[in-house]
Amino acid sequence: MSTGDRPRRPTVSHVAAEAGVSRGTVSRYLNGGHWVSPEAEAAVAAAIRKTGYRINPHARSLATQRTNSVAFLLTETFERLFEDPNFARLMRATSAALAERDVSLVFILAGSPAERRRARDFITQGHVDGVLLVSSHQGEPGLIEEIHRAGVPIIACGVPLGFERKLGWVAADDEAGAREMTAYLRSLGRSRIATIAGPRDTSGGVQRLVGFRSELGDDFDADLVEHGDYSEASGRAAMSALLDRDPTIDAVFAANDLMAAGALAVLAERGISVPERIAVGGFDDAAVATETRPALTTMRQPFDRISQEMVRLLLQVIGGEKPAAITLPTELVVRDSA
Amino acid sequence: MSTGDRPRRPTVSHVAAEAGVSRGTVSRYLNGGHWVSPEAEAAVAAAIRKTGYRINPHARSLATQRTNSVAFLLTETFERLFEDPNFARLMRATSAALAERDVSLVFILAGSPAERRRARDFITQGHVDGVLLVSSHQGEPGLIEEIHRAGVPIIACGVPLGFERKLGWVAADDEAGAREMTAYLRSLGRSRIATIAGPRDTSGGVQRLVGFRSELGDDFDADLVEHGDYSEASGRAAMSALLDRDPTIDAVFAANDLMAAGALAVLAERGISVPERIAVGGFDDAAVATETRPALTTMRQPFDRISQEMVRLLLQVIGGEKPAAITLPTELVVRDSA
DNA sequence: CTGAAAGCGCTTACAG
DNA sequence: CTGAAAGCGCTTACAG
Structure with a gap:
């Protein structure tokens, strides 16, 4: 493998010389081909092919003050x-939406303070034009604040608590979704409906609880609320606690499918039939929703659309527009658990 | 959110003016502080603090012809x-090793032809100084070839079939590990030992089979070999096929833990006791090895060390050294399945 | 130890 | 439509 002797790469100058035009013309060709004659175009194209020219992204970024790449910032740990399968879905959809517009995605995982420091440095240094902020938790107001102050556009996935007005964001309509699920549970004749709520430092966590509560109105019973952290284990723990506390429960709304799956497991262990004795509803429509027994009735989050809108918004803001906030509807998916 | 009016960032010139030194001195300070007097150092440090100066990585890269970042290239799909948990382990360990040396990691997933094309462009364009190639499969000789030809250093994880001599790599000693596991199974008194081998386009897949076979010598029976693709599902399928074909089997060596877990599931379904009637050995020592019932006896791959060595090697090659090939030993971890 | 100057490889008004 | 020239923000011999 040769390294030290890596041959010098061709530059626009080489291409220009080869094509018999100026560097400016080559550059124009490279940037859309406007204002370059058919002849020049052909000559440059041929010269590029012949020299094997590849653009130097650093030189370009230095000149344009643009990197043509954005960060997918996840303030979570590897674990x-x-x-949580939602992250993967968002990553893949975002990645696809970005690829379509030919901007590259830099994936940054910042779960520890040290990683967050590095993430901040990387981002505020100008490595990317903007950031897609994806995290379930409120996370690090400090990090967000610093990135924001450095003038780097941010679009959040979900309502960014504390930054609702400062950042652009796109979120599912958590409150409406929770109301709809709760109403559906009631329509089944259930009257003792419990909920396994999400984390309180998450807008999804609080809004789904708000929706649940407001739909129930006077029937709301604070004893029928347990909080989880969106993990399956927390769903199991919450379901157990709920059952021990009140044996009259006839339905449960879990704030995400993973916790619903945990609840289902506990119910199965205790020999409680679903949906006969207790109906269970989830949120997300994650892959696990079709794998549980019984399959999970849930509220589908439009992850693909969320990702597309995030990308569109971010690119808009990078382009100089003011950031917008977008709320997307969820959809009830009825399966067997309720 | 302000965007269009993003204030101009301070540059070395601003810092130099503020500190009352030349830009060269500021640059020297930024790059290790050699040949700068204590007074100048203090002045520059103060000026940086005061101006809030952040280095412009593109300008630096353009000048140094270095990016100070490397790619973690995974030619696999999101799924x-x-x-496969091994990827996550390698990612996290690699990421840590790189962070220690202050070089950033760009994660690239290239599972489809289109993604591979983009990956190639990105890499050969000069976005990174080198690449860590991580994939179980032989994958894309074309991609590797092009990156290699562009002069970008590559270190592979596992022996890169077809490029053993051209690229640097670090791999676990698959053959020796497989021999050791097989020998261990025999030491338990087992004589009808089957194997669920890995994919044939993987050096791990072939070498583990080679080790298994050579340890068995004349006792090797081609009927007791089934191939899987490292997924749990393939482990189940292979175990079923093996059992249907030969009921005398008293031990199974699976080329990775996921397939071993699949085998264990089938054995449990058929009511075959492990390890009493059939002993099962895996490979990797993945997290799943401690979660199966019974817990899995396996060969531990030194993922952390593999990652560290990959990083060390790559940085060496980037620094101009010739690439080396490193083989690391595996370790037998005895649990309950054998 | 330090400064002046050239150079890294692009893009972009500007004048034509 | 095209070229000459300046500029993006660093680093790095070189001379002192």
């Missing part, structure tokens, strides 16, 4: 990333 | 990434 959480591989545990 | 595989989230399915």
